[in-house]
Amino acid sequence: MLSFAVNETLPKTFKGAVVLVLEDKLKLGKGAAALPKAVRDAIETVLSNSRYQGGEGEVISFPVAHDAIQHVVAIGAPFKKENDIGVYTNWGVKAGAELDKSGVKNAAILFETVKDNLITNFLEGVHLGSFRTDDFKTDLKAHQKGVLKKVTAIHKKAADYKAEVKGLGALMDGVSLGRELVNLPPNIANPDYMVKVAKDVAKLPGMKVEVFGEKQLEKMGLNLLLSVGKASTQESRLIVMKYTGDKKSKDYKCLVGKGVMFDTGGYNLKPTAGMGMMKCDMAGSAAVMGAMQALANRGSKVNVIGVIGTVMNMIDADGNIPSVIHTAHNGQTVEVMNTDAEGRLVLADAMSYTIAKHKPTEVIDIATLTGAIMMALGGQYAGLFTPNEDMAKALTETGKRTGERLWRMPLDKDYAAKPTLADLNNDGARFGGASTAAVFLQNFAGKTPWAHIDIAGVAMSEKIPGAMPVKGASGFGVRLFVDYLEKGAK
Ligand code: BES
Ligand code: ZN
Ligand code: ZN
Numbered sequence: 001m002l003s004f005a006v007n008e009t010l011p012k013t014f015k016g017a018v019v020l021v022l023e024d025k026l027k028l029g030k031g032a033a034a035l036p037k038a039v040r041d042a043i044e045t046v047l048s049n050s051r052y053q054g055g056e057g058e059v060i061s062f063p064v065a066h067d068a069i070q071h072v073v074a075i076g077a078p079f080k081k082e083n084d085i086g087v088y089t090n091w092g093v094k095a096g097a098e099l100d101k102s103g104v105k106n107a108a109i110l111f112e113t114v115k116d117n118l119i120t121n122f123l124e125g126v127h128l129g130s131f132r133t134d135d136f137k138t139d140l141k142a143h144q145k146g147v148l149k150k151v152t153a154i155h156k157k158a159a160d161y162k163a164e165v166k167g168l169g170a171l172m173d174g175v176s177l178g179r180e181l182v183n184l185p186p187n188i189a190n191p192d193y194m195v196k197v198a199k200d201v202a203k204l205p206g207m208k209v210e211v212f213g214e215k216q217l218e219k220m221g222l223n224l225l226l227s228v229g230k231a232s233t234q235e236s237r238l239i240v241m242k243y244t245g246d247k248k249s250k251d252y253k254c255l256v257g258k259g260v261m262f263d264t265g266g267y268n269l270k271p272t273a274g275m276g277m278m279k280c281d282m283a284g285s286a287a288v289m290g291a292m293q294a295l296a297n298r299g300s301k302v303n304v305i306g307v308i309g310t311v312m313n314m315i316d317a318d319g320n321i322p323s324v325i326h327t328a329h330n331g332q333t334v335e336v337m338n339t340d341a342e343g344r345l346v347l348a349d350a351m352s353y354t355i356a357k358h359k360p361t362e363v364i365d366i367a368t369l370t371g372a373i374m375m376a377l378g379g380q381y382a383g384l385f386t387p388n389e390d391m392a393k394a395l396t397e398t399g400k401r402t403g404e405r406l407w408r409m410p411l412d413k414d415y416a417a418k419p420t421l422a423d424l425n426n427d428g429a430r431f432g433g434a435s436t437a438a439v440f441l442q443n444f445a446g447k448t449p450w451a452h453i454d455i456a457g458v459a460m461s462e463k464i465p466g467a468m469p470v471k472g473a474s475g476f477g478v479r480l481f482v483d484y485l486e487k488g489a490k
Pocket of ligand 2: 263265339340341342343
């Protein structure tokens with residue numbers, strides 16, 4: 001686990017790597033003034049002899065021969081007003097990846113000036129960039145596994161940042177949990193595993209959890225969700241976590257995550273190429289789990305219900321076949337015209353049940369729902385669908401702050417798939433498919449203010465090479481939710 005601190009000066013006892021945040025190309029600024037002269041000279045030599053130019057986001061990383069300062073990472077960070085704050089996160093990611101490679105335990109980041117959210121965003125980036133899931137590499141020696149333990153931001157206005165940096169560790173642990181759940185293979189991260197993790201999270205102060213198995217779900221009428229998991233030997237579950245951080249209020253907001261632990265497509269089988277990527281089809285539920293853990297660990301003064309529908313979409317004689325009809329929790333009938341459009345079935349029942357039972361003031365669902373959103377937005381933005389202007393604005397603004405960018409997409413009834421016999425059809429179109437999925441979900445939100453976030457393109461970096469700076473699972477949604485909910489409570 002990586003911890004954070006912020007300090008006015010480089011501690012006398014510091015031993016580890018320093019990161020230079022170079023605002024002005026190759027010039028060593030005030031931040032570097034704190035370094036011993038021998039180290040400064042060594043840095044100047046490297047900077048002037050190398051091909052490094054200090055361009056935006058350009059990194060150089062090298063060891064130095066000094067007792068205390070063992071390694072230097074420099075990153076070009078020229079400030080531009082027009083930059084989204086997320087840029088600072090991306091710079092941090094690059095620095096974090098270098099620190100991880102260097103094998104240091106400790107790092108100090110020497111900031112020149114403080115602008116906007118630079119310090120916190122950059123630190124978040126360092127955490128994102130140094131994270132990895134390497135338990136399965138048997139040839140890695142202990143010192144080669146994630147070793148970075150502490151990162152200290154150095155700036156003369158440290159006092160202004162103390163409170164924010166204090167909660168950062170808990171926030172980023174939530175992000176790590178979300179990322180790890182996605183990275184883990186589906187023979188480990190299956191529905192049972194999600195239940196186990198939820199029960200662990202439920203031990204935190206203010207948190208409670210209810211877990212419903214197949215027998216109960218049948219009684220409760222969550223037939224759409226059950227139909228998806230029916231071909232799996234793993235028992236499907238609905239996990240409902242309730243966090244009460246504001247005892248004075250009875251209002252709860254609600255997060256609902258798609259937890260398809262693996263999506264083969266079912267009888268509408270997915271093609272071989274890239275099927276392995278479908279272990280990420282539970283990234284929505286991982287984001288909900290990570291956010292719930294982070295809120296509790298931060299002692300956030302918010303009330304939130306986190307709901308996860310966790311199933312495996314497999315193939316078996318019992319599974320859905322195209323054209324079967326089921327009755328949803330809200331009483332509507334649904335033709336399953338495509339067994340690969342399973343996410344909307346899981347979310348529909350999870351949302352409708354939660355709204356009926358808990359009457360949340362607001363619902364946000366998050367899901368790797370459609371390939372169509374990847375076509376539309378690539379790996380740069382997640383799709384945001386909501387009829388609610390306030391939620392659209394607040395969520396979009398939050399995404400700009402955390403670097404998890406959202407782009408609002410259309411939500412018009414004429415995107416809906418036309419049913420033949422039943423009330424609704426889960427099928428998707430080749431064109432506009434992300435909106436088709438979203439209008440399907442809208443039927444299950446009723447009158448509750450609702451937003452849907454499609455993260456199929458942003459959940460994992462390998463899907464669209466080069467789009468995201470992080471490796472593997474991105475943890476998209478955790479910081480977004482924590483920030484959105486906490487700001488909304490103020
Ligand atoms: N899990 C997929 C969506 C997905 C695609 C996630 C790529 C991550 C990366 C979803 O269940 C799915 O298969 N959607 C279909 C819908 C279609 C059959 C209507 C799709 O997008 O092709
Ligand atoms: Zn699918
Ligand atoms: Zn899916």
